[in-house]
Amino acid sequence: MTSIDYHQLKTSKYGLPAWGSLVAPAIEIGLQKEEWHIKELEASVDDALNLPEKLSRLTYEKYPDTRIIIDRIGWALSEGATAGIFVRPKRGVYKVTELGKTLFEQYGYKLDSKIVHTQPQYIAHKKEVQERKKASDTDNSELDSGEFYGVNGTALVVKDIAKQIDNYNVQVADDLLNRIREAEPKFFEHLVVDLLVKMGYQGVNGNAIVTPQSHDGGIDGVINQDPLGTSTVYLQAKRYQANNIVQRPSIEQFYGALNRLHADRGVFITTSSFSQQAIQTAKSFSIVLIDGLKLTNLMLQYRVGVETKHHFDLFTVDEDYFDADELQ
CATH class of the missing domain: 1.10.10.10 (Winged helix-like DNA-binding domain superfamily/Winged helix DNA-binding domain)
Incomplete structure (x- = not known):
């Protein structure tokens, strides 16, 4: 001992x-x-x-x-x-x-x-957290724009509740991203296919598959949006730590895999982020990029890998019900 x-x-x-x-x-x-x-x-x-x-x-x-x-x-x-x-x-x-x-x-x-x-991974992680909070504050800017009105402090209550819920969900998203990074690569490939299906990319009669690892040819998932496969989305999924930034060569390799299939629709999803050169290259190839922050935000939005913990009802007085003219 x-x-x-x-x-x-x-x-x-x-x-x-x-x-x-x-x-x-x-x-x-x-x-x-x-x-x-x-x-x-x-x-x-x-x-x-x-x-x-x-x-x-x-x-x-x-x-x-x-x-x-x-x-x-x-x-x-x-x-x-x-x-x-x-x-x-x-x-x-x-x-x-x-x-x-x-x-x-x-x-x-x-x-x-x-x-x-x-440690580089810790620094990258903290940067991600700050970026997530910054994005969250931007999304909730309408709470400060005068859109919410009320009496007896109602607007302040709404703002406070929204802020607390948002802070909690930021922590959940961060934990979600860490859990994905610690899972097996194949799990991540299934996850991204599930996400795009939830987002509606499969269509009514389409199908979605995770490509067998030994024959993926640089393609990790395929979503056929119709039964005949005339409209197909190809996926690349890279499960990286925060400090492992996706560079331009990875985008070029993915484009090469798409080109071999004569495909014009590709989505590259990672749990980290993309370099500026990778982003510019993806734009020129019409490849959609989803980084770790956007990935977990989409997972929360479409309820993939998460479930609603609590539901709250916030009431206000129905002024029409108390309108004297309605009783005439």
Whole structure:
């Protein structure tokens, strides 16, 4: 059993190890097995720290059932996964990556939050989050344009509710994108076909298929919009991490695959983003591009991979019902 002297780790409030200093122990323990369920890994790291009982049992005042050390280990795993130090091949399962192993060999217990946050995958992810929030704020600009009126603060209530729902959905979309990146490539190919079918591209009597991997020829999915296949959409799906930006050669290769099929309709979908050269090349080839942000927004819009959690009714007084003239 691994034993870690917690005094070697940077501590923060309550005298407990900070979440950043717990990334290294999580890697060290995580390397002992191929995969770990999160609860098992958290418990193993907790045991290895050998904290004094008083520290080990500390809980949050507002959440007395949550041990602080377990919460911080959870943060270490979550932030580490965002940075590419861990991957989650299945729900609730963690695995140390080659990057995680390399960082532990390089820094040991000196690995901290600053190092985690400077990893390219983490930086790219945070950029995505900011872009998603910025787009969301732009979409909701009508809430500030005077379109919503009311009495007794109704407009403010509507604005506040809309903002909270939007913030929540931004987090869901972000989690959705991470889940897709951690899934198998074939799963992603099925997902993009399902999405375009939900969007209506299959047509009434058309069909949609995922191309067998050994014979895809650069085409991952095919959607025939009519029974005779006279109108066909070809798909390319690339499941990449945030920092793996699709470049122009990938678009050119996809165009080559379309050209061999004498096709004029192509959609290139990725979980990352496209370089400016890739975007310009796609325009010249009439290829539609869907990046990770747009992908998850479409998934929310067309209910692919998500379900409605709550439904709320916001009422207003029916002025016509109370109109005295209507009673004459």
